[in-house]
Amino acid sequence: MAIKEMRPLHANRHLRVVCIGAGASGIMLAYKLKQHFTDFTLHVFEKNSDVGGTWFENRYPGCRCDMPAHNYVYSFEGKPDWSASYAGAPEIYQYFSDFVEKYDLKQFIHCNREVHHAEWDEIASEWVVKVLNISSGFSREIRCDFLVNAGGILNNWKWPDIPGLNDFHGDLIHTAAWDDRLDVTGKRVGLIGSGSSGVQILPWLQENAAHVTAYIRSPGWIIPTHDGEYRDFSDDDIARFKADPAHHLATRKKVEQEWGGEFAVFHRESVAQQTIREQLSAEIRKTLNDDRLADKMVPQFAFGCRRGTPGPGYMEALVQPNVTVEFGGIRDVTPTSVISETGTVTELDVLICATGFDTTFRPRFPIVGRRGNLADFWKTEPRNYCSVAVSGYPNYFMFLGPNCTISNGPVLFAIEVEAEYMAKFFNRWQKEGVAYFDPKQDAQDDFMEHKNLFMETLSVWGDNCPSWYKDRVTKKVTAVWPGSHLHFMETLSTPRFDDYDIRYHNRNRFAYLGNGFSQIELNPHADIAYYVRSADPGDFVSRSTMSTFNAKDAGEKLHGKITLTV
Known part of the structure; x- marks a missing residue:
């Protein structure tokens, strides 16, 4: 060049x-x-x-x-x-x-x-x-x-690999491709999956369908609902957040410190891991109030091995009269029913797959x-x-x-x-x-x-x-x-x-040093004596190259009229 x-x-x-x-x-x-x-x-x-x-x-x-x-x-x-x-x-x-x-x-x-x-x-x-x-x-x-x-x-998203799934004659739907026209009122619904989407949709199904059969192959850790934690904000709450930015920021920081400061729980031998397993196990048993169901719903693996899911209303829905829980896999799907791996045949009108993604x-x-x-x-x-x-x-x-x-x-x-x-x-x-x-x-x-x-x-x-x-x-x-x-x-x-x-791009890696001019001296709005200070403020004297100002040439400096101070 x-x-x-x-x-x-x-x-x-x-x-x-x-x-x-x-x-x-x-x-x-x-x-x-x-x-x-x-x-x-x-x-x-x-x-x-x-x-x-x-x-x-x-x-x-x-x-x-x-x-x-x-x-x-x-x-x-x-x-x-x-x-x-x-x-x-x-x-x-x-x-x-x-x-x-x-x-x-x-x-x-x-x-x-x-x-x-x-x-x-x-x-x-x-x-x-x-x-x-x-x-x-x-x-x-x-x-x-x-x-x-x-x-x-x-x-x-993906369909589960279940024999006969595509032969089902009722409504077949995946939670990630939801059809708002689906009406489950008065219908028999099968729900496959107990991950986040399965946990979140079950309470709605329980309230609206005639009967729900929940197919759970491997239960995960459900984080129970605590008083006040899952709630709608009142008009007064929102008005205060809007009117008081300091309160809003303090709330955000408080929540972040509570959630972000618990990494020890993800170390498998930590006291925090042992403690949370004991607490969640007790909460699950208390909420279900059914030892036979709880024995199957409390996971036998570490909390966090799978993503823990907040489940407001989920465990409460599991014990309702219009909900049946089938543990284990599914052997087959027929045009009108689901057959569990234990051989139980359940006639269904709607089959919902909450089976996640690739x-x-x-x-x-x-x-x-x-x-x-x-x-x-x-x-x-x-x-x-x-x-x-x-x-x-x-x-x-x-x-x-x-x-x-x-x-x-x-x-x-x-x-x-x-x-x-x-x-x-x-x-x-x-x-x-x-x-x-x-x-x-x-x-x-x-x-x-x-x-x-x-x-x-x-x-x-x-x-x-x-x-x-x-x-x-x-x-x-x-x-x-x-x-x-x-x-x-x-x-x-x-x-x-x-x-x-x-x-x-250039064979010489230092070609970008160019014609000897720096960006700061070509910026008409910059303080070119920025490094002259009355005290050390603690930052570095060198300047970052990140700037929205950028000169492509030094024409003004080289060919423009300037005044020299001597």
Whole structure:
């Protein structure tokens, strides 16, 4: 590069990012880019007709978040007018929709667009992404510098593998594909599954159907309802939250400290683990008031091995006269009935499958990097680097990838940290002439080795229980971070760039030093003597490169009229 063509230090290159999914993660990525970057193009492709991800898709009766509403928010964007302590799906969807509107993020989001193929171009150091317009049926190709997968975990629902299921002549429905036209009044309903969706929908079914048969293969830990914990907020409550931001913030902090400070319970030999098992066992027995039922409903594995589910009204529904509980698997489904593995035949009008999602983490479409199709590479195990990247897939990042903090704390805060982590790579790519970042194989191997050791020796997640946190074949924990949510946030706070293979567009990695001018001296509004201070305030004298100001040349300084002080 000729000297006259050189640009100032840290002059931006134009950044192109494609993000798959406009749920909580994709929305946060758009926000961070809009707030902190210039010279970028962002395309967020969403397969649904609107934003919100899982909260747009899941609308079965009783669907709600299993985290307190005041803490199911972005860290800086509280919501004082939640209607209840645990918010329902429509209200959570509205939170994300309002956030997009407030911060003008729709400009980046393209709905009814489905990414169906992505491939790394080694020569150009770019991703080539194919996107289907669901409305028109036409596909287009777009190139980007970074590909971000924000598709989430719980969005690819699946039918259970039960012989004869598709032969059922009554209403057959999955909770993740709910049909609002379904009327269960006066009908005999079968409910398969006792995970979160099964726990949440049973009270509604019990109240509305003539009879419900609940098929429970492996009960999980149900967190009982405590007085006042699950409640609607009164008009006075909401008015105070709105009028007194300090009270609202204090409430959020209090709930967060209670929920976020209990990581010891996830260590299998801890006193906290023993204590909570004893407490929950006693609560379950007290609520059911039926020893035969309780003996089967109290799990024999550690609390947390499977996700504990708040269950207001669930255990109360189990003991109602119009509810029958069938423990064990299902042998067969006929056009009119379900046959349990014990041989019990139950005639049904409606069969509801609350059987969850494909949680293998394998992408539903080809993502082709240096190791081939990621779905094939992950066929036996979703090997990853710190949950956010994969060796052999340069400039590819994931939100809530394998071994994320799905069970370790407030997931939206983790999403925020992941977005900031990615932003640090985007920033360096823009300002230092980087072609790509690719996690080193040995770094990824070391992370996986530590993760497996932690799960096998310390955590409850490695206990012997059926759980979607684990791979069904290898039994390795694939879905949970090896530590607390604070541990995750601290780990990702500073990228370990030495764990990445970094390549530059220029043969000289220092070409970005350019023509000798810094950004601060080209910014007409900056204090170029910022480092002259009367005392040490405790921060560093060096300045971050993250700034919405960016000069591409030094023309004004080199050719403009200036006054020299001598």
